Amino acid sequence: MNKGELVATIADSRGITKVQAERALNIVLKNMAEAMERGERVTLVGFGSFKVVERAAQKGRNPQTGKAITIPAHNVVKFKPGKRLCEKVQ
Template identity: 45%
Template sequence: MNKLELIEALATKSNLTRFNACRAIDILVNEVVTAVTMGKKVTIAGFGTFKPAARAARVGKNPKTGAPIKIKATTVPKFTPGVAFRDMVAKEGKIAR
């Protein structure tokens, strides 16, 4: 599913216009990105948690030459699915409706 398909599904299931569904998704994504960028954790019950995670400096390999390269420490976004989401996926997508 891409963003346009998600917008269409949201609009159909919530009786929103496609414009308002798009705005709602854009606002949600922007708020999650902003919070995680500021070092905060965002938890959506039943879905999962978005949080910043520290990645330590390490030595990698240039795939073209095989030469070792230094990779700097950084912070990356991390998503951890909630128990309900994880269970639904484990049951091969069988969603109770």
């Protein structure tokens, strides 16, 4: 499911327009991203939680040349599924 399909599903299930559904979804995603930028964990009970963690610098290889490179430390978003989500997809 992509964002357009999600917006259509929200609109159909709530009886609102796709524009209203997309606006609401964008607000939710924006607030989640801003919270993670501040270093906060975002938890949606039953669905899962998102948090930002720092990935340490590591060694890698350039696939075109085979030359060894150092990949610098950087932040990544980690997702941990909630119990109910895990039960639904089993």
